Amino acid sequence: MRAIAIDDFGGPERLHEAELPDPEPGPGEVRIRIACASVNPVDWKIREGWLKGLFPHRFPLVLGWDAAGTVDRVGEGVERPAPGTRVFAYCRKPEVQWGTYAEHVVVPADHVAEIPEGLGFPAAAAIPLTALTAWQALFDFADLGPGQRVLVHAGAGGVGGMAVQLARHAGASVCTTARRANHDYVLGLGADHAIDYTETDFREAVRELAPEGVDVVLDAVGGETLARSYELVRRGGTLVSIVEEPDAGRAERLGIRAGFVFVRPDGGQL
Numbered sequence: 001m002r003a004i005a006i007d008d009f010g011g012p013e014r015l016h017e018a019e020l021p022d023p024e025p026g027p028g029e030v031r032i033r034i035a036c037a038s039v040n041p042v043d044w045k046i047r048e049g050w051l052k053g054l055f056p057h058r059f060p061l062v063l064g065w066d067a068a069g070t071v072d073r074v075g076e077g078v079e080r081p082a083p084g085t086r087v088f089a090y091c092r093k094p095e096v097q098w099g100t101y102a103e104h105v106v107v108p109a110d111h112v113a114e115i116p117e118g119l120g121f122p123a124a125a126a127i128p129l130t131a132l133t134a135w136q137a138l139f140d141f142a143d144l145g146p147g148q149r150v151l152v153h154a155g156a157g158g159v160g161g162m163a164v165q166l167a168r169h170a171g172a173s174v175c176t177t178a179r180r181a182n183h184d185y186v187l188g189l190g191a192d193h194a195i196d197y198t199e200t201d202f203r204e205a206v207r208e209l210a211p212e213g214v215d216v217v218l219d220a221v222g223g224e225t226l227a228r229s230y231e232l233v234r235r236g237g238t239l240v241s242i243v244e245e246p247d248a249g250r251a252e253r254l255g256i257r258a259g260f261v262f263v264r265p266d267g268g269q270l
């Protein structure tokens with residue numbers, strides 16, 4: 001198969017087209033003939049070698065963790081999805097090597113989901129990693145529910161945009177940080193309030209909207225943004241970051257729950 005691979009860590013110039021062996025599905029696995037793959041920030045983090053301490057990496061390494069396409073082979077014991085089914089999946093595996101910038105990818109059958117009718121491959125490929133991250137942070141970790149207030153940082157980003165839509169759909173009241181040029185976009189996704197983090201201190205804007213604090217903050221930026229977010233959470237509320245591990249001591253002193261979520265594949269949830 002043709003793929004875009006790297007043979008060593010480094011900059012974008014390391015990416016090259018390669019002819020690599022076609023993967024075969026093992027027991028419990030399916031092979032997807034990829035129609036579209038999407039690009040996520042994690043791809044360049046892998047390419048640069050930032051994640052090499054977290055998982056074993058092997059070369060040649062094909063980047064890409066998101067795919068949409070058609071099942072073309074199934075391994076032993078797999079009844080569903082059947083060959084010919086249009087599927088999408090978050091394709092992270094315990095070892096980083098065979099990603100989705102390729103013609104084929106093999107993944108466990110329970111990591112894939114059928115693409116809903118009416119959704120094309122390009123849009124479907126953009127969903128798995130970002131949507132699963134937003135879902136697992138907001139609902140599995142933070143237990144966000146109807147009537148609660150949530151601050152979503154970076155609502156114009158891939159994960160933030162999913163989080164705004166999912167939180168709104170769950171009946172929460174959503175404020176989000178985004179540069180002004182993106183305000184129409186995030187309001188269109190369902191945010192109740194958009195805060196321009198480039199012109200104002202988002203803490204002041206959030207305190208005006210929720211003087212007693214918000215129930216949940218989802219941080220998709222890290223650094224200063226995370227550091228300034230602790231005091232915006234009400235006592236008993238939750239701060240969840242997808243970029244870095246929050247300071248547990250600071251959270252405890254404030255009486256809030258805080259944690260880092262790393263997205264895991266889950267075809268059922270998808």
Ligand SMILES: NC(=O)c1ccc[n+]([C@@H]2O[C@H](COP(=O)([O-])OP(=O)(O)OC[C@H]3O[C@@H](n4cnc5c(N)ncnc54)[C@H](OP(=O)(O)O)[C@@H]3O)[C@@H](O)[C@H]2O)c1
Pocket residue numbers: 040041042129130133153154155156157158159160177178179182197220221225241242243261262263
């Ligand atoms: N832990 C996990 O499992 C997990 C999963 C997915 C992603 N991530 C990480 O989460 C981060 C975001 O991922 P993504 O896919 O959503 O990225 P993305 O699509 O590239 O979005 C980045 C967004 O950040 C916004 N932004 C930049 N600085 C900001 C600030 N100071 N305040 C508010 N918004 C700001 C930008 O919006 P404007 O244009 O409005 O400035 C941009 O739209 C990345 O670091 C990624 O690696 C982690």
